[in-house]
Amino acid sequence: MTTLAETKPLTANIVAGRAPLNLKEYSAAGGYRAVRKALKEMAPGDVTKIVKEANLRGRGGAGFPTGVKWGLVPSMEKSPGSRYLVCNADEMEPGTFKDRLLMESDPHSLVEAMIVAGYAISATRAYIFLRGEYIEAAKNLNAAIAEANAAGYLGKDILGTGWSMDLHVHTGAGRYICGEETALINSLEGRRANPRAKPPFPAIAGLWGKPTVVNNVESLCNVQHIVNNGSAWFLGLNQGKSKDGGTKLYGVSGRAKKTGLWELPIGTTAREILEVHAGGMKDGLKLKAWLPGGASTDFLMPEHLDLAMDFDTIAKAGSRMGTGLLTVVDDRQNMVSVVRNLEDFFARESCGWCTPCRDGLPWTYKTLVAMERGEGRPGDIEMLEKMTRFLAPGRPFCAHAPGAMEPLQSALKFFRGEFEATIRKQSPKVAA
Amino acid sequence: MTEAVLKLADLVAGHPVTTVYVMSDEERHEIEHCLHHYDDNRAASIDALKIVQKKHGWVPDAAIAKIGELIGIPAADVEGVATFYNLIFRRPVGRNVIKICDSISCYLTGYDEVRNAISAHLRINLGQTTADNRYTLLPICCLGACDHGPVAMINDDTHRDLSVENIPALLEQYK
Numbered sequence: 291m292t293t294l295a296e297t298k299p300l301t302a303n304i305v306a307g308r309a310p311l312n313l314k315e316y317s318a319a320g321g322y323r324a325v326r327k328a329l330k331e332m333a334p335g336d337v338t339k340i341v342k343e344a345n346l347r348g349r350g351g352a353g354f355p356t357g358v359k360w361g362l363v364p365s366m367e368k369s370p371g372s373r374y375l376v377c378n379a380d381e382m383e384p385g386t387f388k389d390r391l392l393m394e395s396d397p398h399s400l401v402e403a404m405i406v407a408g409y410a411i412s413a414t415r416a417y418i419f420l421r422g423e424y425i426e427a428a429k430n431l432n433a434a435i436a437e438a439n440a441a442g443y444l445g446k447d448i449l450g451t452g453w454s455m456d457l458h459v460h461t462g463a464g465r466y467i468c469g470e471e472t473a474l475i476n477s478l479e480g481r482r483a484n485p486r487a488k489p490p491f492p493a494i495a496g497l498w499g500k501p502t503v504v505n506n507v508e509s510l511c512n513v514q515h516i517v518n519n520g521s522a523w524f525l526g527l528n529q530g531k532s533k534d535g536g537t538k539l540y541g542v543s544g545r546a547k548k549t550g551l552w553e554l555p556i557g558t559t560a561r562e563i564l565e566v567h568a569g570g571m572k573d574g575l576k577l578k579a580w581l582p583g584g585a586s587t588d589f590l591m592p593e594h595l596d597l598a599m600d601f602d603t604i605a606k607a608g609s610r611m612g613t614g615l616l617t618v619v620d621d622r623q624n625m626v627s628v629v630r631n632l633e634d635f636f637a638r639e640s641c642g643w644c645t646p647c648r649d650g651l652p653w654t655y656k657t658l659v660a661m662e663r664g665e666g667r668p669g670d671i672e673m674l675e676k677m678t679r680f681l682a683p684g685r686p687f688c689a690h691a692p693g694a695m696e697p698l699q700s701a702l703k704f705f706r707g708e709f710e711a712t713i714r715k716q717s718p719k720v721a722a
Numbered sequence: 723m724t725e726a727v728l729k730l731a732d733l734v735a736g737h738p739v740t741t742v743y744v745m746s747d748e749e750r751h752e753i754e755h756c757l758h759h760y761d762d763n764r765a766a767s768i769d770a771l772k773i774v775q776k777k778h779g780w781v782p783d784a785a786i787a788k789i790g791e792l793i794g795i796p797a798a799d800v801e802g803v804a805t806f807y808n809l810i811f812r813r814p815v816g817r818n819v820i821k822i823c824d825s826i827s828c829y830l831t832g833y834d835e836v837r838n839a840i841s842a843h844l845r846i847n848l849g850q851t852t853a854d855n856r857y858t859l860l861p862i863c864c865l866g867a868c869d870h871g872p873v874a875m876i877n878d879d880t881h882r883d884l885s886v887e888n889i890p891a892l893l894e895q896y897k
Contacts, residue, residue: 372761381866382863382864382866383864384825384826384827384863384864384868385825385826385827385864385868386864386866386868387866387867387868387869389866390866390867415761421866422772422809423809423821423862423865423866423875423880424866425878425880458759460759460769461772462768462807462809463768463771463772463807463808463809463810464807464808464809464810464862465806465807465808466863477768478765479762479764479765480760480762480764480765480766480767480768480795480803481764481799481802481803482802482803482806483806483807498761498762541868541869542869543827543830543831543868543869543871544827544830544831545830545831549868549869549870550869551869581826585825585826585864615868617826617827617830617868618830619830620830623830628826628829628830631824631825631826631829632826634824635824635825635826635863635864638863639863641806
């Protein structure tokens, strides 16, 4: 018989309305088994190897293989001294509400994951970089860390292995850009969260110049289950729906009937997520467009709903799976206003470090505001299209502005008529 | 403990000036405790700003210099950090800070109506504080509760499924 932990490893311990499991309850449910197994029976390299074999891909949005990231950290011989594991818990991608659930409702799961991951890279210290607004998550994580310390799973000479690691919750003070891993590292160092040039990558020179791995909350929370059950089990969790391994937290927000969050096999179709789990759009509303995984992903259309929600399939359709939480736009919305809302966010959250982003995003936003008011001018659409090229990947310093261009370029592609209408309405002299 | 010395006249004029900042032992201990979490003292600058703000509601000029002195970095660097992060307030705020999410999911589910209802009820716009100093209204990006939009935080509490109708009763809970 399969247990919930074997089919829905991320949420098996989560019951709506129930307080999170404490250490004793979490252990009784099979918790901290992976810590003992990894530390007593496996070499650090073996842990990395099994996570690589499981093809766990980063759930923060980029889909980079987690095990490969760990493998980039130089050996202790090459780089002795401090090294760090950082959990990116700065969940701030608009439309994303998955890491909050994991941390609020099963904090020991993340703590255990970080001990196993920390062991794999021989970390000396670990941090959870948590956004300041997640008050409940901070409280629950700190309680779990205190229990894990008392039980000897953290601190000095963990389980008599000679390996020591402490774990701290660092709460942020805002700003979306902190989710970018090098900006996050600057923020953790007590600096302005401007991204850093890459290379060197954090695995070589990260926090305080030392080897550092930054992983998303959901990515990490899979790790202990892979150690317990093996890579073949993890790959099988997709039920043949994807090349990627595991389950995925999928969600729906916007005007759907039953918005929420569900752990499903990775590669589940967007249609199943929206129509079965979220019950479809609210009565009287039709789906107009959808963002597959956050504000920084290209819009897809109703005809794309049968696509498997995994990194490669959504990329082939011209978007990105991103965080995997759908934002659905209904047919009462005007796309110029929707995109104006998105670009307002990106313009405000630009860190200001590089000119294309600092100037280009407010320009984009102001143009959209004018269009929304019916004050668009001939040439505005062409200017917006130019922006999508000027702010394409590789032009600005980091991925912030390119992310901002994704919903804009796809809205211009699918809904050009709505943008054109704003110009015709208010520039009659020019139009005539 | 001695509080920051605020010139009331300046506050009223909207130009708060602090001349002296005497940090309480409690603040100092909390900041010193944070230093142990990091391999470099500078990292505690954000924690230090939050500790001061927790006590005073905002971070006055003189506190910036004091924090720099305490953790051993230039005051200009502390100021650089303080002005970068939106949860650090460099001006006085009301007793209750309302942070309303204006990101896409809340926008789609009624942000505009809820923000208008709050503004109308309190007679303030985004970025403003009520005359009685009871509320400050600020925009904030996605609060990660998108399946229950519109969402806002008041102080440390997250409020979901907001509607125009429940705004007056909700605000009334915060004195």
